[in-house]
Amino acid sequence: MRGRAARMTRVSVDADRCTGHGRCYTLAPDVFDADEVGHSIVLVEDVSGELEEQAVVGEQNCPEQAITLSR
Amino acid sequence: MTQTDGFVDQSAMGLAEPQPMYKALRESTPVFRSPRSVVLSRLADIEMALKHTELFSSNMDAVDLGNVRPLIPLQIDPPEHAKYRRILDPLFTPREMARREPRVTELVNEMIDRFADRGECDFHAEFAVPLPCTVFLQLLGLPLEDLDKFLVWKDGVIRPEGAQGHQTHGEAAAPAAHQIYDYFERAIEDHIANPRDDVLSAMIAADVGGQPLSREELLDTCFLFLIAGLDTVTDSLDCFFVFLARHPDHRHQLVEQPDVLPSAIEELLRWETPVPGVARVAIQDVEVGGCPISKGERVSPLLGAANTDPAEFPDPEFVDFARNPNRHRAFGGGPHRCLGSHLARMELRVALREFHRRIPDYEIAPGVELTYTRGLRSVESLPLTFPVSTP
Numbered sequence: 119m120r121g122r123a124a125r126m127t128r129v130s131v132d133a134d135r136c137t138g139h140g141r142c143y144t145l146a147p148d149v150f151d152a153d154e155v156g157h158s159i160v161l162v163e164d165v166s167g168e169l170e171e172q173a174v175v176g177e178q179n180c181p182e183q184a185i186t187l188s189r
Numbered sequence: 190m191t192q193t194d195g196f197v198d199q200s201a202m203g204l205a206e207p208q209p210m211y212k213a214l215r216e217s218t219p220v221f222r223s224p225r226s227v228v229l230s231r232l233a234d235i236e237m238a239l240k241h242t243e244l245f246s247s248n249m250d251a252v253d254l255g256n257v258r259p260l261i262p263l264q265i266d267p268p269e270h271a272k273y274r275r276i277l278d279p280l281f282t283p284r285e286m287a288r289r290e291p292r293v294t295e296l297v298n299e300m301i302d303r304f305a306d307r308g309e310c311d312f313h314a315e316f317a318v319p320l321p322c323t324v325f326l327q328l329l330g331l332p333l334e335d336l337d338k339f340l341v342w343k344d345g346v347i348r349p350e351g352a353q354g355h356q357t358h359g360e361a362a363a364p365a366a367h368q369i370y371d372y373f374e375r376a377i378e379d380h381i382a383n384p385r386d387d388v389l390s391a392m393i394a395a396d397v398g399g400q401p402l403s404r405e406e407l408l409d410t411c412f413l414f415l416i417a418g419l420d421t422v423t424d425s426l427d428c429f430f431v432f433l434a435r436h437p438d439h440r441h442q443l444v445e446q447p448d449v450l451p452s453a454i455e456e457l458l459r460w461e462t463p464v465p466g467v468a469r470v471a472i473q474d475v476e477v478g479g480c481p482i483s484k485g486e487r488v489s490p491l492l493g494a495a496n497t498d499p500a501e502f503p504d505p506e507f508v509d510f511a512r513n514p515n516r517h518r519a520f521g522g523g524p525h526r527c528l529g530s531h532l533a534r535m536e537l538r539v540a541l542r543e544f545h546r547r548i549p550d551y552e553i554a555p556g557v558e559l560t561y562t563r564g565l566r567s568v569e570s571l572p573l574t575f576p577v578s579t580p
Contacts, residue, residue, distance in 0.1 A: 137522065137523060137524060137526040138278060138282075139520065139522075139526060139530065140282075140531060141516075143283075144283065144451075152282055152283065154279050154282070155274070155275065155278035155282070156279070156281070156282035156283065156531070157278075175513065175514070178514035179513070179514045179515060179516055180516065181516045181517070181518060181522050182240075182522060182523075
């Protein structure tokens with residue numbers, strides 16, 4: 119696939135590292151949400167534009183470095 | 190006594206401004222063997238210690254608070270630890286806390302009502318202490334009339350008299366600890382007879398794979414909540430308001446740009462780190478930053494030092510309400526990440542929002558010298574003066 123898909127960034131959370139600080143879903147609520155124990159769920163796996171900006175904020179503010187953005 | 194010895198001793202007494210001490214320690218001896226414990230002051234080492242519970246445990250050997258069994262979930266190690274967090278985490282999510290926010294807003298305003306027209310207050314005694322205690326009683330469905338009794342017992346456990354003499358902290362705290370166990374025993378009975386919408390009822394009703402929590406597990410969790418949930422928020426309120434009283438520009442930002450409040454709270458948590466450190470014990474021989482630590486040695490990861498480490502935070506001495514990113518460790522990290530972090534954030538947000546809405550300008554009463562308490566970062570009294578708005 120070329121074009122739009124090539125410019126997307128994949129968002130993933132390492133569930134073993136996530137301890138529920140909640141910074142990601144508080145700061146980037148369109149990309150991340152909380153599950154019933156307050157750990158992170160990825161709402162939108164492939165992001166670009168404004169959603170990608172949010173994903174970056176989420177990734178940078180995780181004290182456990184549990185979020186990975188891959189291009 | 191070296192300068193670092195003096196610093197660390199002072200921190201046991203309660204430093205007004207600990208940030209220079211953190212910097213001095215981190216730059217001279219980031220892994221420092223004091224008489225009581227090995228003190229860590231570099232973010233990277235602290236992160237590692239918090240994450241690796243198989244090396245650094247928070248079990249009963251890490252600190253003695255007069256409890257007779259391990260506090261739950263703090264003093265339980267993984268993998269058993271996860272079973273308790275699975276039950277408790279759902280009760281303390283941001284969404285659950287948001288449900289409780291309107292009542293906390295009412296409480297905060299009731300407290301402010303008592304001094305708003307007076308033009309002065311002791312912020313510590315009239316707000317910072319009773320607010321988290323009242324929220325705690327409400328959250329657990331305990332009678333608000335028990336507040337004064339509760340405060341006495343809480344202090345009896347956290348800051349017992351006589352603990353600096355021949356008794357250990359645990360021995361001095363034992364009578365108050367006993368009262369607390371008795372009190373919660375009665376509260377649990379009452380909640381079993383009359384369940385309602387509160388955290389204690391939810392804990393009683395919870396089960397792990399068909400097994401409910403035992404009476405002792407319930408008691409040990411309640412005891413932890415008491416130790417971990419009250420003074421911590423009082424300290425945060427004291428520290429934040431001392432800072433805001435002394436820094437009018439920062440205070441004005443809160444008043445003029447209310448949207449900055451959540452980010453401001455994160456930055457104040459970073460800068461003040463009201464719980465300056467946590468207690469661990471090495472359960473294996475381990476090396477940190479080239480320094481060997483023996484199994485059985487106590488270790489003190491200094492969260493306040495992690496939060497001012499320039500390796501992570503550019504310009505760490507600059508308090509920037511718009512700081513981003515801000516991966517601070519005021520709530521610890523790893524498996525024992527503070528269970529009450531979202532409750533604390535909600536209380537702080539409501540307290541700062543409502544207080545500044547009603548009393549935007551205040552200062553510390555002129556001539557007053559603040560006295561900080563031992564161990565945690567609160568003040569014995571915080572006299573504030575402010576203009577009274579005419580009706």
